Amino acid sequence: MKSRLLYIPILLLFSLSFVECAKKGSPSGGERDTIPPVIVRSVPENYTTNFDGDEISIYFDEYIKLKDLQKNLIISPPLEYPPNITPLSTSKTLRIQIDDTLKENTTYSINFGQSIVDNNEENPFEYYKYVFSTGSYIDSLKVKGRAQDALLPSPEIPTTVMLYEVDEAFNDTLVFSEKPTYITTTKDSTGIFEITNVKEGKYLLMALKENNNDYTFQPVNDKIGFAEKFITLPSDSSYTLTLFKETPEYFIARPKHETKNHILFGYEGDADSLQLELTSQVPADFEYRTYRDNEKDTLHYWFKPAIENDSLVFLARNKGFLDTLNVRIKDLYSDSLRISSLNAGTVLPKDTLKLLANTPIESINAENITVLDTDSINISPKIAINKKYNIAQLFFPKDVEQTYQVQLLPGAITDFYEATNDTLNYTLRTKAVSDYGTLNITLENLNQLPVIIQLVDSKFNVTLEEYITEQKPVLFENINPGKYYVRIIYDENENGIWDTGNFLTRQQPERILYYPTQLEVRANWSLNETFILTENDPGPVETLDDPE
Numbered sequence: 147m148k149s150r151l152l153y154i155p156i157l158l159l160f161s162l163s164f165v166e167c168a169k170k171g172s173p174s175g176g177e178r179d180t181i182p183p184v185i186v187r188s189v190p191e192n193y194t195t196n197f198d199g200d201e202i203s204i205y206f207d208e209y210i211k212l213k214d215l216q217k218n219l220i221i222s223p224p225l226e227y228p229p230n231i232t233p234l235s236t237s238k239t240l241r242i243q244i245d246d247t248l249k250e251n252t253t254y255s256i257n258f259g260q261s262i263v264d265n266n267e268e269n270p271f272e273y274y275k276y277v278f279s280t281g282s283y284i285d286s287l288k289v290k291g292r293a294q295d296a297l298l299p300s301p302e303i304p305t306t307v308m309l310y311e312v313d314e315a316f317n318d319t320l321v322f323s324e325k326p327t328y329i330t331t332t333k334d335s336t337g338i339f340e341i342t343n344v345k346e347g348k349y350l351l352m353a354l355k356e357n358n359n360d361y362t363f364q365p366v367n368d369k370i371g372f373a374e375k376f377i378t379l380p381s382d383s384s385y386t387l388t389l390f391k392e393t394p395e396y397f398i399a400r401p402k403h404e405t406k407n408h409i410l411f412g413y414e415g416d417a418d419s420l421q422l423e424l425t426s427q428v429p430a431d432f433e434y435r436t437y438r439d440n441e442k443d444t445l446h447y448w449f450k451p452a453i454e455n456d457s458l459v460f461l462a463r464n465k466g467f468l469d470t471l472n473v474r475i476k477d478l479y480s481d482s483l484r485i486s487s488l489n490a491g492t493v494l495p496k497d498t499l500k501l502l503a504n505t506p507i508e509s510i511n512a513e514n515i516t517v518l519d520t521d522s523i524n525i526s527p528k529i530a531i532n533k534k535y536n537i538a539q540l541f542f543p544k545d546v547e548q549t550y551q552v553q554l555l556p557g558a559i560t561d562f563y564e565a566t567n568d569t570l571n572y573t574l575r576t577k578a579v580s581d582y583g584t585l586n587i588t589l590e591n592l593n594q595l596p597v598i599i600q601l602v603d604s605k606f607n608v609t610l611e612e613y614i615t616e617q618k619p620v621l622f623e624n625i626n627p628g629k630y631y632v633r634i635i636y637d638e639n640e641n642g643i644w645d646t647g648n649f650l651t652r653q654q655p656e657r658i659l660y661y662p663t664q665l666e667v668r669a670n671w672s673l674n675e676t677f678i679l680t681e682n683d684p685g686p687v688e689t690l691d692d693p694e
Contacts, residue, residue, distance in 0.1 A: 193277050297644075339353075390647050426455060485567055550576075585621070595616065598611055
């Protein structure tokens with residue numbers, strides 16, 4: 147009997163093993179928590195007046211943690227010393243330790259964005275804002291509007307929007323060194339903003355897309371947008387701020403002796419009129435050539451013969467600027483001629499073959515250049531030298547679906563030092579018309595001329611453009627398949643290019659209007675689009691009072 151009883155638990159365990167095998171997978175833990183944490187109480191309470199403490203405690207109903215706090219936190223007005231905010235890991239209490247001296251009769255807001263999340267599922271307690279005042283009341287005025295980008299269809303995220311109080315101590319240069327009185331950020335690509343808890347008064351309204359998030363304008367790196375005139379609160383107006391990158395102030399750097407006969411002059415800003423004058427004593431047969439770098443803000447200065455001077459002194463003149471520059475001459479090796487193609491490969495029939503040389507091109511001998519098509523028929527190219535950028539240009543008529551062999555024999559290109567090229571071979575190919583698409587654009591309600599119509603790719607590089615001075619359709623042909631934007635530039639000063647703005651002179655950038663949707667161009671396909679220009683296109687910002 148006892149032996150039979152021993153078999154009973156063994157049989158039970160064996161049966162349970164089959165039941166367990168039939169239920170594969172992890173056991174369910176119930177429904178996923180989707181509820182964000184809830185504030186139980188705050189000490190002092192939110193919207194407290196006459197605040198004179200240095201610590202704030204906010205208690206939640208569950209454990210919370212802070213995620214990407216520095217990316218989300220906005221304190222307005224900004225503090226000189228950031229507060230110490232905990233927890234560093236998890237807790238049911240969020241504490242703010244203020245390490246700065248607060249201004250009298252000032253309303254402060256601390257916006258946590260999406261940084262407060264619960265510990266388990268990271269459900270965000272979105273855009274929680276703690277507000278307090280060191281005075282007897284909470285400021286309650288608002289400034290609202292939209293930030294947009296001058297060159298892009300939507301602004302970059304986030305963009306900081308700020309107010310500087312215009313009082314006796316205010317001047318325009320404060321934006322370069324002092325933090326603003328109030329700040330907020332845009333939350334999404336619409337660029338909509340709202341600055342809350344602002345006191346009555348007169349303000350400079352501006353926006354920044356910063357690199358270092360210090361709330362000051364650094365023209366070399368930051369984009370800026372601003373109201374042309376000061377605004378006065380209270381106001382129900384909505385404002386549009388257009389962000390742009392300023393052209394830096396002209397500056398020429400200390401020159402660098404790069405190789406034996408080569409000096410580099412780096413610069414910033416507009417240097418189209420830059421001229422160099424050598425004031426040092428040099429041999430009677432001294433000669434020089436200059437050209438601009440194809441990519442960098444650099445002027446190349448080449449000279450011969452080699453000199454024995456320890457240094458050379460130059461005068462650099464550019465639009466009223468005069469600089470004396472000294473370059474120390476070192477014992478360096480000479481450069482040898484090198485030539486590279488900028489656009490060989492697949493080209494359009496209208497394209498010009500461009501060859502970039504590293505030393506100044508002095509001449510091109512067409513007799514040493516051969517161009518053969520697919521049938522080995524010789525084609526005579528037209529040749530030219532782009533002296534500004536030191537580029538040899540070869541143009542010849544091209545048919546579709548053809549391959550062209552371009553050969554430059556020794557002596558085709560001669561440089562400033564009488565050196566010539568080695569044998570160079572390049573292949574150019576054209577595709578069938580059916581491999582490209584076309585786009586025909588009809589403009590409606592175009593009330594201002596001239597304009598520049600541009601087709602830009604998904605990275606906003608200009609692919610094609612046309613300058614029009616009269617109302618007419620615009621046809622873009624031979625477009626590589628892909629996604630594109632169409633934009634119109636209002637060329638207000640009629641110089642044929644887009645001009646940016648300037649904060650100190652309150653100059654806004656020239657207006658740009660994008661076609662409402664991105665277009666997909668397909669091979670062997672023609673698009674016909676009507677661009678209706680509406681009154682909602684970005685115009686001058688709405689303003690109230692004139693600057694004093």
